[in-house]
Amino acid sequence: MPRPGDNPNQCAQGYNCPPPSVSLDPYSPFGNRFIDVGAGGPAAFTFTATSSVPWISISPASGSISPSTPEQRVFVSVKDWSQLKDGANTATIKFTATAVAQPRLSVDVVFTATKRTLPNNFKGFVEGSGVISIEAAHATRNTPVNGVSWKELPGYGRTLSGMSTFPRLGNNDVGFAPGSGPSLTLPNGGGITITIYVAPSWNAGEKNRPLSFAVQLDGGAPKTQQFFPQPKPGGLPGAWGGADGFVANAIISVVTTFAGITPGAHTLKVCAIIPNSLINQSDSEDITM
Known part of the structure; x- marks a missing residue:
């Protein structure tokens, strides 16, 4: 103004x-x-x-x-x-x-x-201008389950790279319960709104196994995110097309909120549920340290 x-x-x-x-x-x-x-x-x-x-x-x-x-x-x-x-x-x-x-x-x-002065033993990502932005490939721990783990796809996506689960049909081609699948652990600096940027993948017609993953903060309950809306048979979800849709942006923004988070160091975990989810980056907003 x-x-x-x-x-x-x-x-x-x-x-x-x-x-x-x-x-x-x-x-x-x-x-x-x-x-x-x-x-x-x-x-x-x-x-x-x-x-x-x-x-x-x-x-x-x-x-x-x-x-x-x-x-x-x-x-x-x-x-x-x-x-x-x-x-x-x-x-x-x-x-x-x-x-x-x-x-x-x-x-x-x-x-x-x-x-803001950080403790000498602090390791992780720090808030800058009210946001923490973490590349998925910069996870501190990559925890496999039943031989399935996250692997980096260099150059994939709009920033550094993408992370997807491999082998593609691992775990006998059966999904994981929320919070029990292969996980990426990302150090996080206290926040209430977390945005995971996901490649605009397709559910491939598997009606009973929509693409999803779980987001967990510290030891709290994991929150399941089914980020691809279920379209009508033979159709596309409303957010797929258009000038600001999944395709135009080459990304799906998946927002998860957490309440009652105290200032300080926190750990963010992204857990696979259904194979083929491909994440690029994580942002945290509305943060106070």
């Missing part, structure tokens, strides 16, 4: 809105945040950006906006995380615009840097 403007009304509440804000943690894959300064009309102006604290880096800290250069992106980062205290560190970044024959204009942006 544009800033400045009707600032007190530019939030979900619709009134008494605070200044715009951005946040950053040390595990963000990008390492910074950005703020776009743009033209609200034809008049040219110059701007400066200053911080209320010395530990913020602003680049560029000044610039000019005109009809020929109507926008400038300003990157904000933390100079040295070791100088910050654990928890939330808040600062104000002030943008000041100066234009000919117009009063000087200032807009404050609240910047929050949240520092």
Whole structure:
């Protein structure tokens, strides 16, 4: 949304809105945040950006906006995380615009840097920007059952690779009970919403054995996910086609939620039920450490 403007009304509440804000943690894959300064009309102006604290880096800290250069992106980062205290560190970044024959204009942006220090013995994947993203191939344990285990298919899928169970007709071609099949154990950093990205496989007409797997967090009960909807005979599931369907995205997003999860280290396990499920990646969201 544009800033400045009707600032007190530019939030979900619709009134008494605070200044715009951005946040950053040390595990963000990008390492910074950005703020776009743009033209609200034809008049040219110059701007400066200053911080209320010395530990913020602003680049560029000044610039000019005109009809020929109507926008400038300003990157904000933390100079040295070791100088910050654990928890939330808040600062104000002030943008000041100066234009000919117009009063000087200032807009404050609240910047929050949240520092998290991990225990020395911690091993696993850490939340960055509110999400933990784990490639299925990066599991810490691959536990076989009755000679059936997960194997990597390099280059398969939209990211690193895919993981599928082999041999394809193992376990005498009989499925596993939820939580008892071959499992991939993925270290996870405390979350309530887990998304498993699965290749858009086909049930192959096996009405009584739809593709499925189980998701288990720590020692809790496994949750069965039958991710491929059962279509009408001779038809396709509604989500198969379309501009945002399984085929167009080359992926099926399987969402599992867990309640009452405390902050800290957790273990995520994906267990095979029916052979031929092929997973690519796992994301966890709404996480607090």
